[in-house]
Amino acid sequence: MIRPIDVxxxxxxxxxxxxxxxxxxxxGRAVRERIELTITDASVLRMDFTGVGCIDYSCADEIVAKLxxxxxxxxLRGVTDAHRLAIEPVLQGHGLAVAIETGAGxxxxxxxxxxxxxxxxxxxxxxxxxxxxxxxxxxxx
Amino acid sequence: xxxxxxxxxxxxxxSFEHFxxxxxxxxxxxxxxxxxxxxxxxxxxxxxxGLLVAGQAAHATGRERPLLTVPAxxxxxxxxxxxxxxxxxxxxxxxxxxxxxxxxxEESDVLLPVTAVRAAEDVHQVVSHIQQRATAILTSxxxxxxxxxxxxxxxxxxxxxxxxxxxGTGGWVAVQHYEWRRRLAKRVVVIxxxxxxxxxxxxxxxxxxxxxxxxxxxxxxLEAALIQGVSRFRDPGRGQGLKGIRGYLSRWDGKIAIRSGxxxxxxxxxxxxxxPLTEGLSAFPxxxxxxxxxxxxxxxx
Numbered sequence: 001m002i003r004p005i006d007v008x009x010x011x012x013x014x015x016x017x018x019x020x021x022x023x024x025x026x027x028g029r030a031v032r033e034r035i036e037l038t039i040t041d042a043s044v045l046r047m048d049f050t051g052v053g054c055i056d057y058s059c060a061d062e063i064v065a066k067l068x069x070x071x072x073x074x075x076l077r078g079v080t081d082a083h084r085l086a087i088e089p090v091l092q093g094h095g096l097a098v099a100i101e102t103g104a105g106x107x108x109x110x111x112x113x114x115x116x117x118x119x120x121x122x123x124x125x126x127x128x129x130x131x132x133x134x135x136x137x138x139x140x141x
Numbered sequence: 142x143x144x145x146x147x148x149x150x151x152x153x154x155x156s157f158e159h160f161x162x163x164x165x166x167x168x169x170x171x172x173x174x175x176x177x178x179x180x181x182x183x184x185x186x187x188x189x190x191g192l193l194v195a196g197q198a199a200h201a202t203g204r205e206r207p208l209l210t211v212p213a214x215x216x217x218x219x220x221x222x223x224x225x226x227x228x229x230x231x232x233x234x235x236x237x238x239x240x241x242x243x244x245x246x247e248e249s250d251v252l253l254p255v256t257a258v259r260a261a262e263d264v265h266q267v268v269s270h271i272q273q274r275a276t277a278i279l280t281s282x283x284x285x286x287x288x289x290x291x292x293x294x295x296x297x298x299x300x301x302x303x304x305x306x307x308x309g310t311g312g313w314v315a316v317q318h319y320e321w322r323r324r325l326a327k328r329v330v331v332i333x334x335x336x337x338x339x340x341x342x343x344x345x346x347x348x349x350x351x352x353x354x355x356x357x358x359x360x361x362x363l364e365a366a367l368i369q370g371v372s373r374f375r376d377p378g379r380g381q382g383l384k385g386i387r388g389y390l391s392r393w394d395g396k397i398a399i400r401s402g403x404x405x406x407x408x409x410x411x412x413x414x415x416x417p418l419t420e421g422l423s424a425f426p427x428x429x430x431x432x433x434x435x436x437x438x439x440x441x442x
Contacts, residue, residue, distance in 0.1 A: 082291030
């Protein structure tokens with residue numbers, strides 16, 4: 001089961017004030033804990049980062065890395081180059097990977113071994129398929 | 142009885158040791174301190190934040206509130222006011238001299254006025270503010286790729302979080318950009334973050350002192366945090382902040398220096414001749430972080 005999460009909306013519910021940035025560890029913790037309340041039966045999360053401004057390393061660690069202790073696959077969408085700056089080193093540090101929806105298909109971000117496992121998981125769950133060019137494309141809308 | 146603490150005429154990270162030595166000598170005596178800035182002609186964000194840290198430390202000892210003599214030069218005085226310094230200083234010092242009433246933050250080279258950081262919400266406000274103010278300046282005046290301006294906000298956020306997470310007290314952050322004629326002949330953005338908290342050594346001592354053995358001290362603690370990415374937490378996700386700041390500064394030929402206790406560590410690019418590690422400095426409270434990002438693409442002189 002894929003559970004959609006609007007990260008910007010969760011952020012708004014989690015911090016006082018109209019902030020669009022995922023910064024500080026307490027904020028990351030609050031956002032993650034709010035997400036965890038809703039995903040007890042989900043093994044795949046589709047997290048939409050549209051509307052989120054800056055993400056720092058602490059928040060990326062608290063949200064992305066720690067959610068991967070609970071769910072098997074994270075599908076991220078609405079991820080900007082600036083978001084990747086924070087997410088990628090955190091994934092490297094933990095040896096974890098996530099799938100990012102791009103306009104052209106799916107990109108698995110993370111160190112090679114972890115990325116290969118995520119790609120296999122996506123294919124096994126029929127959430128993705130190999131394109132003629134060998135890349136991954138999402139099957140489930 | 143009052144002890145005088147000299148504020149240097151040009152008050153930045155280079156002259157900071159003179160100030161720290163004067164503060165350490167004054168603080169050792171137990172008398173009321175008078176911070177004398179009347180002859181100060183210029184102060185970087187690092188100087189302004191450092192002055193507040195010293196004021197906070199002096200204030201916290203239970204002695205009489207420290208005195209501060211404001212700069213005599215009206216232009217300097219006005220600039221300090223626009224940089225938001227006196228708003229914070231008035232909470233710590235008994236200020237001597239007339240302070241102009243000006244609105245902070247609207248000055249073009251003050252990207253972020255001197256701002257108190259005590260909790261995560263303060264960091265949110267800092268990051269939100271800096272994105273509104275800094276993007277145009279970083280791209281048009283420093284030649285930094287617009288996509289990379291978010292990295293600037295990330296670096297700032299992580300630097301401020303060191304206060305919230307580790308200092309055990311509040312601190313300050315300030316960001317300015319200016320022409321750095323004497324040292325680099327380029328425009329630079331300077332971020333200064335400081336607190337009068339427990340410092341890196343105290344924070345890391347429970348988990349790192351044994352590993353370093355006889356070498357353990359302020360310098361080793363700074364080395365562990367900045368170079369080795371060590372955190373007091375066992376969680377492998379910790380310690381990413383300073384590593385991330387280093388990565389961002391490396392990409393943009395920037396500099397980071399951290400002073401804590403009696404030591405100072407720096408990762409300096411080719412345009413700077415700062416020592417990698419200096420130990421045996423005068424004791425100064427808490428931690429002070431300096432980040433400098435230079436204008437891109439015109440070569441070093």
